[in-house]
Amino acid sequence: MRIMKIGKSGIDASVVGIGAWAIGGDSMWGASDDAESVRTIHRARELGVTLLDTAPAYGLGHSEEVVGKALAGRRGEYVLSTKCGLRWDVHEGAFRQERDGARLVINTRPERIAEEIEISLRRLRTDYIDIYIVHWQEQPEFPTPIADTMGCLTRLKEQGKIRAIGASNLSDAQFLEYVQAGQLDLIQEKYSMLDRGAGDRLFGLCGQYGVTFQAYSPLERGILSGRITDRSQVYMGTARSQVKWFAPENLAKIAALSGKWAPLCKKYGCTMTRLVIGWTAAQGDGGSVSVLCGARKAYQIEDNARGGDVVIDTADVAAMRKDVEAIA
Numbered sequence: 001m002r003i004m005k006i007g008k009s010g011i012d013a014s015v016v017g018i019g020a021w022a023i024g025g026d027s028m029w030g031a032s033d034d035a036e037s038v039r040t041i042h043r044a045r046e047l048g049v050t051l052l053d054t055a056p057a058y059g060l061g062h063s064e065e066v067v068g069k070a071l072a073g074r075r076g077e078y079v080l081s082t083k084c085g086l087r088w089d090v091h092e093g094a095f096r097q098e099r100d101g102a103r104l105v106i107n108t109r110p111e112r113i114a115e116e117i118e119i120s121l122r123r124l125r126t127d128y129i130d131i132y133i134v135h136w137q138e139q140p141e142f143p144t145p146i147a148d149t150m151g152c153l154t155r156l157k158e159q160g161k162i163r164a165i166g167a168s169n170l171s172d173a174q175f176l177e178y179v180q181a182g183q184l185d186l187i188q189e190k191y192s193m194l195d196r197g198a199g200d201r202l203f204g205l206c207g208q209y210g211v212t213f214q215a216y217s218p219l220e221r222g223i224l225s226g227r228i229t230d231r232s233q234v235y236m237g238t239a240r241s242q243v244k245w246f247a248p249e250n251l252a253k254i255a256a257l258s259g260k261w262a263p264l265c266k267k268y269g270c271t272m273t274r275l276v277i278g279w280t281a282a283q284g285d286g287g288s289v290s291v292l293c294g295a296r297k298a299y300q301i302e303d304n305a306r307g308g309d310v311v312i313d314t315a316d317v318a319a320m321r322k323d324v325e326a327i328a
């Protein structure tokens with residue numbers, strides 16, 4: 001497993017991370033087996049995956065609780081990230097979504113974050129978070145200056161409760177506000193070879209300011225594993241039903257891509273998943289993208305983790321880009 005630096009924080013983490021969104025087991029992804037989730041997180045570490053990401057909103061606290069169980073007695077072995085600013089336990093904020101009987105709002109006010117981190121630390125059974133990420137950004141109907149949010153996060157860092165600050169789902173202007181207000185070490189953005197927009201906007205800025213670009217949903221919710229050929233094979237919760245690639249005609253395009261890349265898989269001795277992860281890691285300024293894949297089953301992390309060893313030749317990276325540009 002290759003290791004990379006997280007911004008200027010001094011933290012080293014595996015290039016491939018394990019994301020615990022589906023581990024929350026809510027209507028977004030369908031029920032999870034908690035014992036299997038814990039085993040998957042432990043298996044990840046055996047395979048060299050140190051980066052572990054969760055959020056309070058995943059399963060409305062459940063993902064953090066399962067991650068907390070997995071971390072018991074092993075906290076120092078992982079680079080743990082969780083998030084703030086998306087609440088279902090407070091009323092005030094910008095409406096984000098209704099699900100599982102809860103109303104989620106975006107609230108990035110300093111006093112709310114100061115209380116939210118204590119709840120996360122309890123669920124995660126730890127006294128520090130390695131990378132604390134602002135999940136969604138303030139909205140015009142409930143404004144909070146980014147400088148105020150950053151002020152609070154910087155204080156948490158001084159108190160030793162967090163080691164690095166991250167932000168997610170950003171506009172270019174918001175990125176600039178963050179770096180002007182303090183030390184931003186990581187941004188977490190939706191990025192896959194089928195959905196490259198965030199990279200086109202933000203790779204250059206990340207390179208310029210020394211911020212790590214972390215790609216979330218790099219497998220397009222499992223599609224880019226090449227294993228899903230029909231919607232009936234997976235739980236089509238909210239997380240998947242909005243993804244256009246699950247339409248039958250699009251799944252056929254992915255199947256064709258998988259066939260076309262069979263010689264590349266042979267060349268690199270890997271599965272399609274690993275080829276895709278290797279390609280994703282090679283993007284960004286100087287090929288330095290952190291690839292955050294979701295996994296809640298052992299076979300998935302065994303596949304994904306090994307993607308962290310796949311280094312694809314520049315010519316093949318370019319040829320693969322042409323292939324995906326032809327369909328997305």
Ligand SMILES: NC(=O)c1ccc[n+]([C@@H]2O[C@H](COP(=O)([O-])OP(=O)(O)OC[C@H]3O[C@@H](n4cnc5c(N)ncnc54)[C@H](OP(=O)(O)O)[C@@H]3O)[C@@H](O)[C@H]2O)c1
Nearest residue numbers: 019020021022216217218219220221222225293294300303
């Ligand atoms: N900041 C944000 O707003 C934000 C948003 C989304 C995600 N994230 C983070 O990013 C992480 C990754 O995103 P994601 O979960 O959408 O990523 P993804 O890697 O695109 O999809 C993960 C899902 O694909 C399936 N899968 C994974 N590996 C597989 C493999 N090797 N073969 C076959 N199927 C496989 C699993 O589905 P099943 O579990 O159904 O089998 C898994 O839950 C999340 O877990 C979360 O930590 C952050």
